[in-house]
Amino acid sequence: MPPGQDDLLRQLETLTRLVQPESSASPAPTLPPVPRQAGDPPAAQATLPPRRARAPLTTPVPPQPDPTPGTPMSAEGHRSRMRARLLQSGPDSVADHELLEMMLFLALPRRDTKPIARALLTRFGSFANAVSAPLPDLRTVEGLGDAGIAALKTIQAAALRLARSEVLNLPVLNNWDRLMEYLQTVLGRERIEQFRILFLDNRNRLLADEAQARGTVNHTPVYPREVVKRALELHATGLILVHNHPTLSVRLTADHAQAR
DSSP: OOTTHHHHHHHHHHHHHHHSOOTTOOOOOOOOOOOOOTTOOOTTSOOOOOOOOOOOSSOOOOOOOOOOTTSHHHHHHHHHHHHHHHHHHOGGGSOHHHHHHHHHHHHOTTSOOHHHHHHHHHHHSSHHHHHTOOHHHHTTSTTTHHHHHHHHHHHHHHHHHHHHHTTBTSBGGGOHHHHHHHHHHHHTTOSSOEEEEEEEOTTOBEEEEEEEEEOOSSOOOOOHHHHHHHHHHTTOSEEEEEEOOTTSOSOOOGGGEEEO
16 A cells, blocks of 8 residues: 555544444433333324214103283183184174173283183173273273273274164165164263254165264253254254263163254
């Protein structure tokens, strides 16, 4: 080997040892294993989250309490039975207090109207008297209120219009009994005197029926000028003048209606 070459090899070996780690170097430190507890799943198996319980397809309906008297459920069943009886068997199958009750539950759908209907009959004595009672008296009935009073007065107005239709545009002098029935309906339960005028055309057919004046329990004023003025406005050719006597028996006679 030429001189100096030996020194060069030694330097190369030294550099190689500096660059490469020695094979006898200690291995890299490792972490100690985590101690396992009793009941832990095997390390090789992955743990899954617990499955949720599947919701039922239908929501369970809570038990409903039995309907008791006075509840909306029981009241609706009672009202349905009364409606069915009225429609199937006619108005004669319904008692007076039931008819009042049926009228009132249309105006008071959330109230038990049976006690109110019985209170009306107790206070006024009959179906007709209850329907035609004055407003101040009706306001004294507990639970009735404006809605119930309006329902009663609606029935009264319907009855009057129905009675008027029986004589309107008819020759009333030839249907005297029917005219008396109509006047009985209009004036029979009034508590103050009224002076009413029935205006007739040239065939004695009823053109209009109007209360010309209202007075007290035993007196009412009449103004001939106003009577003639209204007759001219309606082009009436005949008049029937009517007044009532609230303090006497509720009965109309020929003395109460005079054709002029």
